[in-house]
Amino acid sequence: MPDFTATKSRFHLPQGVTYLDGNSLGPLPRAAADRMGRVMQDEWGEMLITGWNKAGWMAQPGVLGDRIGRLIGAEPGHVMLGDTLSIKVYQALAAALSLRPGRRVILSDTGNFPTDLYMAEGLIKMLGQGHELRCVAPEEVEDAITEEVAALMLTEVDYRTGRRHDMPHLTQKAHAVGALAIWDLAHSAGAVPVDVAGGKADFAVGCTYKFLNGGPGAPAFIYVAPRHAEATAPALSGWLGHAAPFEFEQTYRAAPGVARMRVGTPPVLAMASLEAALDIWDGVEMAQVYARAQTLSERFIQGIEATCPMLTLASPRDPDQRGSQVSFRFAHGYEAMQACIAHGVIGDFRAPDIMRFGITPLYLDEGDIDRAIEVVTKVMVQELWDDDTYRHRSAVT
Ligand SMILES: Cc1ncc(COP(=O)(O)O)c(C=O)c1O
Numbered sequence: 001m002p003d004f005t006a007t008k009s010r011f012h013l014p015q016g017v018t019y020l021d022g023n024s025l026g027p028l029p030r031a032a033a034d035r036m037g038r039v040m041q042d043e044w045g046e047m048l049i050t051g052w053n054k055a056g057w058m059a060q061p062g063v064l065g066d067r068i069g070r071l072i073g074a075e076p077g078h079v080m081l082g083d084t085l086s087i088k089v090y091q092a093l094a095a096a097l098s099l100r101p102g103r104r105v106i107l108s109d110t111g112n113f114p115t116d117l118y119m120a121e122g123l124i125k126m127l128g129q130g131h132e133l134r135c136v137a138p139e140e141v142e143d144a145i146t147e148e149v150a151a152l153m154l155t156e157v158d159y160r161t162g163r164r165h166d167m168p169h170l171t172q173k174a175h176a177v178g179a180l181a182i183w184d185l186a187h188s189a190g191a192v193p194v195d196v197a198g199g200k201a202d203f204a205v206g207c208t209y210k211f212l213n214g215g216p217g218a219p220a221f222i223y224v225a226p227r228h229a230e231a232t233a234p235a236l237s238g239w240l241g242h243a244a245p246f247e248f249e250q251t252y253r254a255a256p257g258v259a260r261m262r263v264g265t266p267p268v269l270a271m272a273s274l275e276a277a278l279d280i281w282d283g284v285e286m287a288q289v290y291a292r293a294q295t296l297s298e299r300f301i302q303g304i305e306a307t308c309p310m311l312t313l314a315s316p317r318d319p320d321q322r323g324s325q326v327s328f329r330f331a332h333g334y335e336a337m338q339a340c341i342a343h344g345v346i347g348d349f350r351a352p353d354i355m356r357f358g359i360t361p362l363y364l365d366e367g368d369i370d371r372a373i374e375v376v377t378k379v380m381v382q383e384l385w386d387d388d389t390y391r392h393r394s395a396v397t
């Protein structure tokens with residue numbers, strides 16, 4: 001079992017705050033500021049443009065991609081970092097559609113995160129070939145996998161409820177009808193054990209600012225299965241995905257393998273902070289993190305259900321069906337979450353009525369869970385949320 005006291009000590013956690021929102025933005029790794037400072041001063045400051053070679057900036061998207069690859073069960077050399085997750089969704093979907101030219105349906109579910117669906121809508125318009133985005137309820141996905149489907153595009157762990165799809169099973173169903181499977185691992189990477197290679201995912205994408213703790217705006221990642229690596233036509237044919245970027249050729253030639261999913265200049269400073277965050281994952285096995293998350297989640301659910309009958313569990317009761325978050329429904333969830341935050345417990349709210357709590361064992365322990373139960377109970381039982389201060393909605397929730 002990893003030493004979770006040691007991993008916790010590697011994060012800066014503000015005094016008086018219990019942080020259960022690492023499923024949206026992970027906290028600051030203590031080493032990140034120093035690492036970023038060193039990249040700024042010793043590399044950018046001293047090396048100037050030679051840093052691209054001398055400090056290895058240009059290779060970082062693949063190097064860090066492999067470190068993330070270990071956490072999602074990818075074969076080495078098949079994960080690339082860069083851009084935002086929305087962009088990576090677009091690239092993966094465009095690649096999948098180009099591999100299934102005779103089919104017109106993109107199958108997703110109504111629980112998917114909106115940007116994935118918006119990117120699909122935009123791509124469909126851009127292609128102008130009559131594709132259809134078909135969204136069904138999460139539990140109806142399996143039956144909706146038909147021979148019309150070109151690409152199954154799902155987020156493994158539902159951002160609102162934490163419900164987890166059976167990735168290998170649905171992927172196998174997709175393959176059985178000749179479709180490809182794209183998995184958004186935003187709420188899986190660093191949260192649950194994932195095996196993209198074993199589960200035969202065709203494409204996978206994810207972000208690094210949630211459970212991986214890379215920092216706000218940290219770059220996204222994309223996995224392309226080795227069997228597709230040389231066959232995918234990049235929709236975003238940027239110069240750094242070219243086979244020979246510094247030949248400055250007139251026309252595009254795709255780089256070998258997943259390198260063709262690079263687009264433009266990598267975010268060197270953001271990668272420095274992500275690198276410090278990934279150091280904490282070294283030697284940590286996902287199965288152990290998930291087992292610990294299940295223990296902490298059970299403790300949280302039991303504690304809240306014992307004291308807060310007005311909250312209804314929105315996450316699956318079976319721990320194996322959940323990601324690494326626990327959600328409850330409450331009609332005044334927004335105000336209640338604001339009141340929890342004002343009393344030192346940070347979770348978040350997702351419309352229309354979900355109070356969401358991220359369970360992140362790298363820096364949360366039983367004491368944090370018990371304190372969160374205590375504060376949520378106080379807010380709910382004493383109806384502290386019923387106060388005008390908590391009704392004003394912020395732009396970002
Ligand atoms: C499943 C999922 N996909 C995509 C995104 C967003 O992607 P981006 O990093 O482009 O903002 C999120 C969260 O913001 C998400 O939860």
Ligand SMILES: Nc1c(O)cccc1C(=O)C[C@H](N)C(=O)O
Nearest residue numbers: 023024025113159186350396397
């Ligand atoms: N990416 C975010 C952002 O830029 C601002 C605020 C929140 C986010 C999030 O990550 C939201 C998150 N995907 C969610 O599950 O709700």
